[in-house]
Amino acid sequence: MRIILFLTTLLSLPFGELIVHSGDWPQWRGPYSNGHVTKGDSLPSKLDNSPRILWRILTGPGHSAPITQGNLLAVSEEQGDNEVLRLLDKRTGLEMWKKPYGQTYADDGFGAGPRCAPLFDDDRIYMQTCRGKLSCLKVKDGSILWEVDYQKKFKVKWIKNKSQNEAAASRRGYSGTPLIDGDHLICQVGGEPGTGVVCFDKLTGEVIWKSQDDLASFASPLITIISGKRQFVTLTTEKILSVDVENGELLWSQPVPTRYFRNVVTPVAANNSVITASHSEGMLCIGGSGSNGKAKQKWKDANLKINLATPVVVGSNLYTFAEKDRFICVDTATGKLNWEERGFGKFYASTLTDGKRMLVLGQMGELVLLSIDPVKYEELDRMQVCGKTWSFPAYSNGQLFVRDQNNLQCIQLTDN
Numbered sequence: 001m002r003i004i005l006f007l008t009t010l011l012s013l014p015f016g017e018l019i020v021h022s023g024d025w026p027q028w029r030g031p032y033s034n035g036h037v038t039k040g041d042s043l044p045s046k047l048d049n050s051p052r053i054l055w056r057i058l059t060g061p062g063h064s065a066p067i068t069q070g071n072l073l074a075v076s077e078e079q080g081d082n083e084v085l086r087l088l089d090k091r092t093g094l095e096m097w098k099k100p101y102g103q104t105y106a107d108d109g110f111g112a113g114p115r116c117a118p119l120f121d122d123d124r125i126y127m128q129t130c131r132g133k134l135s136c137l138k139v140k141d142g143s144i145l146w147e148v149d150y151q152k153k154f155k156v157k158w159i160k161n162k163s164q165n166e167a168a169a170s171r172r173g174y175s176g177t178p179l180i181d182g183d184h185l186i187c188q189v190g191g192e193p194g195t196g197v198v199c200f201d202k203l204t205g206e207v208i209w210k211s212q213d214d215l216a217s218f219a220s221p222l223i224t225i226i227s228g229k230r231q232f233v234t235l236t237t238e239k240i241l242s243v244d245v246e247n248g249e250l251l252w253s254q255p256v257p258t259r260y261f262r263n264v265v266t267p268v269a270a271n272n273s274v275i276t277a278s279h280s281e282g283m284l285c286i287g288g289s290g291s292n293g294k295a296k297q298k299w300k301d302a303n304l305k306i307n308l309a310t311p312v313v314v315g316s317n318l319y320t321f322a323e324k325d326r327f328i329c330v331d332t333a334t335g336k337l338n339w340e341e342r343g344f345g346k347f348y349a350s351t352l353t354d355g356k357r358m359l360v361l362g363q364m365g366e367l368v369l370l371s372i373d374p375v376k377y378e379e380l381d382r383m384q385v386c387g388k389t390w391s392f393p394a395y396s397n398g399q400l401f402v403r404d405q406n407n408l409q410c411i412q413l414t415d416n
Contacts, residue, residue: 014169025068025401026120026393028177028220034268035352037395043357044398044413047369047381053345054399055093056409060084062113065392066401066408069120072096072139073401074396075408076127078104078113083129085118087142090396093410099142102129105173110390111405115175115218117392121202126185130173132156136205146205154191154198172262175218179232182244184208185341186223188234190216197243198238211248217263219276220310224269226251228337229293229311233274237265240276240286244293251293256281266310270332273298277306285335299335304328308348308390314355317374321349327360329374341377344368350392361393363386365404385411 021042031038041114060077067074073090076083082100089096106112119126124145126347127135132150135142150156178187185202189195196212214236221234223245231242231251238261241253256263258280267276270285271296277283283304286295304322311320311330318330319388321344329338348363357380358370365386371378394401398414 004165016062021070023068023397024070024120025066025396027067027179027309028065028117028119029266029392030352030395033179033220033222033266035310037352037354038221041354041395041397042414043352043354043359043395044356044369045380047367047383047413051101051139051383051385052412054410054412056407057088057093057095058406058409059403060113061111061405062115063390064114064367066394067118068394068396068401069139074118074120074125076101076118076159078117079300080104083114083127083136085125085127085142087125087139090401090410093408097142099137099144101127101135101137101144101147102133103131105130107172110172115173117177118203119177119180120299121180124202126178126202128174128178128187129251129254130175131158132174132189133154134178134205136185136202145203148200148205150189154189154195156189156191172218174216175235175264176216176220176266179221179223181223181232184245186232186245188216188219188221188236190214190236197248198240199235199245199248209248212236213249214239214241215261217261219263221267222267222269222274224274226264226272226274226295227288228291229291231293235265235267235276237261237263240267240274242274242293242295252286252295254284254286254297256284264308264409265306267275268313270313270318271316273332275311275313275332276306277311277322279305279307279323283330283335285332289308301335301337304330304335304337309351312351312353312374314353315374319353319358319370320351321345321360321362321370327370327377328378331374338374339377341379348390352393352395359393359395359400361389361402363388363390365389365402367400381398385409399404 196214219235282302284300285300
């Protein structure tokens with residue numbers, strides 16, 4: 001049974017080609033962009049009474065997630081009129097360099113500052129601003145290797161009326177982080193017809209292919225294998241769609257309409273399927289059929305609504321913070337609700353796992369340690385670690401890197 005569980009979990013992992021080393025958390029939701037820690041890393045079996053803070057630094061506004069690579073940590077924030085990327089020594093929090101990479105965007109509802117997480121790729125790091133400027137920087141010194149402005153190059157219509165779906169990433173700016181696929185960087189752009197998804201040469205910024213007409217949502221994408229074909233799956237403002245990573249050919253799509261055109265949740269892979277959810281449509285599963293990359297809806301539950309939080313999948317079950325103050329466990333094959341537990345806040349929580357336990361960081365900064373159990377809710381511990389946060393933490397070698405509205409801090413959770 002342990003072997004079956006391991007293989008099932010392995011098959012649920014996205015199949016991007018980002019090079020990952022032990023302890024790295026180089027992109028949104030970790031080394032495999034699915035909330036799982038690297039092989040060999042593990043979550044604690046209990047939490048301390050108070051956090052063991054190794055270092056803490058002040059940060060500017062922003063909800064962008066921190067990322068790590070080796071002894072480096074990157075975080076983006078607002079400073080003055082710019083989105084700024086800072087590279088830190090992960091061990092001490094000391095700044096190595098900082099680089100403005102684009103104009104900031106004020107959002108009265110959710111606050112100012114960057115939303116997109118940085119993306120490490122060996123000696124390069126990629127950033128995408130709220131306004132849709134994509135940059136490739138040198139990790140060594142922050143110098144810009146290439147950049148693309150979506151508004152100029154792809155005629156992205158910028159936000160004019162925030163109550164209407166008339167612009168890419170309407171109302172809140174770009175929030176989804178692109179993905180590395182071998183020599184390519186694939187992004188949800190949403191500009192002029194044919195630029196819904198754009199694939200760039202990651203070294204030069206040259207456009208490799210363009211596909212679809214859909215506007216960009218706030219969700220980050222996924223690369224996975226369905227029906228024998230590797231594909232780029234993303235939520236747009238009104239649907240979930242999949243394109244072939246080689247040429248951008250549309251493989252399948254499914255409507256996911258929402259109020260205010262704000263799809264947010266990153267799709268997750270689960271056994272030849274992908275599962276996504278919204279605050280108005282609930283949760284749905286698109287499953288593979290045949291060997292040509294095609295897929296169709298397997299199940300849907302309108303009661304399993306999620307506002308912002310992205311689930312994690314372990315084995316054949318999905319775990320996530322859901323609407324109405326609930327943390328839930330769902331059978332990925334059937335959509336059956338295994339259990340629910342209340343008391344997790346009303347808006348957002350970040351969930352990460354090592355396959356045995358989960359850490360859930362609520363929006364008010366309380367960290368909850370849970371056992372993986374599809375039969376019942378089993379809480380192991382709780383600890384207050386930071387202030388209010390909508391930023392996904394990074395986890396590396398037993399250390400949690402947590403960002404709230406004022407600080408970034410390194411917390412030691414295990415004795416590794």
